Amino acid sequence: MTEYKELPIFSSYDLNDRFYDEIFTKDKKVRSIYETLFNLFSEYKIDDFQLLNEKAKASFLNQGITFQVYGAKEIKEKVFPFDLFPRIISADEWEHLEAGALQRSVALNLFLKDLYHEKLIIKEGVVPIELINSSANYLKQMEGLKPPGGIYNHISGTDLIKHNDGNYYVLEDNIRCPSGVSYVISNRAALKRTLYGAFNHYPAYTVDNYAENLLTIMQSVKPTGVDNPTCVVITPGIYNSAYYEHSYLAKAMGIELVEGRDLFTENDFVYMKTIYGPKKVDVIYRRIDDAFIDPMEFNPDSVLGVKGLFKSYKKGNVCLVNAPGTGVADDKAIYTYMPQIIKYYLGEDPILNNVHTYHCSNSKELDYVLNNIANLVIKPVDESGGYGISIGNKLSKEEIEKVKEVIKENPRKYIAQPIMSLSTHATYIDEEQNFEPRHIDLRTFTLLGQDKQFVLKGGLTRVALKRGNLIVNSSQGGGSKDTWVLKK
Amino acid sequence: MLARVANNLFWMGRYLERTEHIARFMNVNYFSSLDAPSEVSQSRNFVLKSILFLVSGEIAEDKNVTDEKKVLYDVGLNPDNDFSILNCFKCARENASGSRDLLSTELFESINSLHHYITNYPSEHFVANGLDEFTSAVSRGIILLRGKIIETLIHDEAFAIISLGMNLERASQVIRIINTKYVDAKSSKTEFHNSFTNSFEWTTLLKSIQSFDMMKRYYKKAPTSADTLDFLILNPSCPRSVMSSLNSAAKYIKILTKNEKRDSSSFLINKIRCEYSYTSIDEIEGRFADFIEEIIDKITEISIRIEEEFFSY
Numbered sequence: 048m049t050e051y052k053e054l055p056i057f058s059s060y061d062l063n064d065r066f067y068d069e070i071f072t073k074d075k076k077v078r079s080i081y082e083t084l085f086n087l088f089s090e091y092k093i094d095d096f097q098l099l100n101e102k103a104k105a106s107f108l109n110q111g112i113t114f115q116v117y118g119a120k121e122i123k124e125k126v127f128p129f130d131l132f133p134r135i136i137s138a139d140e141w142e143h144l145e146a147g148a149l150q151r152s153v154a155l156n157l158f159l160k161d162l163y164h165e166k167l168i169i170k171e172g173v174v175p176i177e178l179i180n181s182s183a184n185y186l187k188q189m190e191g192l193k194p195p196g197g198i199y200n201h202i203s204g205t206d207l208i209k210h211n212d213g214n215y216y217v218l219e220d221n222i223r224c225p226s227g228v229s230y231v232i233s234n235r236a237a238l239k240r241t242l243y244g245a246f247n248h249y250p251a252y253t254v255d256n257y258a259e260n261l262l263t264i265m266q267s268v269k270p271t272g273v274d275n276p277t278c279v280v281i282t283p284g285i286y287n288s289a290y291y292e293h294s295y296l297a298k299a300m301g302i303e304l305v306e307g308r309d310l311f312t313e314n315d316f317v318y319m320k321t322i323y324g325p326k327k328v329d330v331i332y333r334r335i336d337d338a339f340i341d342p343m344e345f346n347p348d349s350v351l352g353v354k355g356l357f358k359s360y361k362k363g364n365v366c367l368v369n370a371p372g373t374g375v376a377d378d379k380a381i382y383t384y385m386p387q388i389i390k391y392y393l394g395e396d397p398i399l400n401n402v403h404t405y406h407c408s409n410s411k412e413l414d415y416v417l418n419n420i421a422n423l424v425i426k427p428v429d430e431s432g433g434y435g436i437s438i439g440n441k442l443s444k445e446e447i448e449k450v451k452e453v454i455k456e457n458p459r460k461y462i463a464q465p466i467m468s469l470s471t472h473a474t475y476i477d478e479e480q481n482f483e484p485r486h487i488d489l490r491t492f493t494l495l496g497q498d499k500q501f502v503l504k505g506g507l508t509r510v511a512l513k514r515g516n517l518i519v520n521s522s523q524g525g526g527s528k529d530t531w532v533l534k535k
Numbered sequence: 536m537l538a539r540v541a542n543n544l545f546w547m548g549r550y551l552e553r554t555e556h557i558a559r560f561m562n563v564n565y566f567s568s569l570d571a572p573s574e575v576s577q578s579r580n581f582v583l584k585s586i587l588f589l590v591s592g593e594i595a596e597d598k599n600v601t602d603e604k605k606v607l608y609d610v611g612l613n614p615d616n617d618f619s620i621l622n623c624f625k626c627a628r629e630n631a632s633g634s635r636d637l638l639s640t641e642l643f644e645s646i647n648s649l650h651h652y653i654t655n656y657p658s659e660h661f662v663a664n665g666l667d668e669f670t671s672a673v674s675r676g677i678i679l680l681r682g683k684i685i686e687t688l689i690h691d692e693a694f695a696i697i698s699l700g701m702n703l704e705r706a707s708q709v710i711r712i713i714n715t716k717y718v719d720a721k722s723s724k725t726e727f728h729n730s731f732t733n734s735f736e737w738t739t740l741l742k743s744i745q746s747f748d749m750m751k752r753y754y755k756k757a758p759t760s761a762d763t764l765d766f767l768i769l770n771p772s773c774p775r776s777v778m779s780s781l782n783s784a785a786k787y788i789k790i791l792t793k794n795e796k797r798d799s800s801s802f803l804i805n806k807i808r809c810e811y812s813y814t815s816i817d818e819i820e821g822r823f824a825d826f827i828e829e830i831i832d833k834i835t836e837i838s839i840r841i842e843e844e845f846f847s848y
Contacts, residue, residue, distance in 0.1 A: 322692065
């Protein structure tokens, strides 16, 4: 076989021994699962590929799958960068991931139920009480409340990476309002349009069935006594960065997309204002954060939420998806106890690996962290979106001292993990007109309902477009790839 | 359907229609003025005032129309002007976004691509050479959208509300265009010294509403004021006439109305429609300015009634 570097569009692909490359083995052979696709790509000239790339971009722009960048004078619309080289996951590998993601979501649900009722896991000393007491995301209002169907995290997003040992590790669980699933679906649509030839060679699962499963899950957690539940999606509005996703999901489920101002409560029931008057609403998939859902119960300044919504929820007259207060279980401090949590509730060993974590709240571990910052990633426990993260080997001496000070000030706020090396994947770089290795992760989507479970066979592969960058969030300049899960 | 979403759809329809009328009016008037018969109607000043009057409803002062490029920019692409084509379409798109889950993917994609066309159109080129290209493309784009609305949406309440918005806006724009040309005709004395019988402005008027050929076909003679007004206001077979728009509005309000109470929008539309069905052009001609006022008021009244009945809960 020809050396891949001889191909014009792979001429600047530099393998780095420190990372697991998804396409090439260490001795520069194409991994078997990618062989067909690689051969197909190697037939393209740079110009052909450039053209395909433009076509895919235009498709996103016209579909309105964009986010807004606020400049000094005007608001610009940009498309999320999308890479044409798909990520492929074999049937066996997926089986493991799916079982692991489901296991975590089920355990987290039991954990939440316990936290807001008996708190047995704390009483038995498995999870330290300080973690709960100090968590800003623990909602006292949820204590003793039984959500319809007994489900808290109906929708979970699990973020995974592949380390240089070739194994997957979970980086974090997202069980508040995990987003990104619409990109999974639109990435697939765009890739099918541009590279339809490639699909003939790979038996990949569809991702289009997400919405129908989500609707089934929503209907399964209807309030008691309701036969034919009216389900809606609530969005902060058209200027929210995830508005496309909200409208997509509502349309794909065929249900109304409402804003806070479209709803009101009366006698603890929730209604939407239609052209013919009020109509009762039973299940709400809310894409508004806890703090904003009800100004009477939470943030009083919220204009996004609905007055009295929480009281209706408490009375069991409406179901919120996901339940409020789930944030207590997905913060980075709780994450480190996931192996124990899974063992405690399910009596099983965790299927997916956790990254080893040092708690700065523990004085012994704090010492280790302060002495080894250069080899660690320091994360605040309660931020999302990749903010506030320091990566040890990227810091200067002065910066390390600064980070030390910051940690010492409030140790509970920080955890540290060994620098994990995200695997790399061939990614088309516009400026270079060439494929280069870029770091990727994977978010899977798991749905839990009353007696129903579903894991989307596919996921969001995010890619850090800046060379050497380990943070893949779209707010930090990340793009994404279509992800194919192969049938057996 | 949500009341807010219905409101979005209604205004999406109105703004789409408005965008097209402004684009067409600008195009027809600017180009027909180039070889207009009288010195007044041929002057840049005159046509620019006319265009500004249509979009703003105010007669511009002479000093404000000395810079042709600025006026064209203001009406076409100025983002700071509420009435510019750019902003009208932006409003249409924002309303579409707010009701996006009810629109077909095909329709929304087309709205987006026209939006990108308009916002990316270079304004220097527009004011120098691009007037025809831009306004024609915008008109074509809106016609395409109208097609997608008819061909890809379910013909249910959502469709009825969009169509209602479009028809009311059409009636309103047509009557405004008539008013503008009426003001023009009065202020430009043609060589026949009779601005009202055989005026160049009547031809421009008909062309602005895309009805010139059909009007000649219908009456088999050159346009006179009475025939033109009859055709554009009262003739139900002219698809752009006020009468025709009201008839369509009546058809769509029926889809939305469960029972026609005396204070319903449906009742009001049909009442007004009946009145114009039995009005003849001779009755209007003597009191033309008042009549225009009356129609504008009635269309506003319908719009407010619809808002009260369907959008405000």
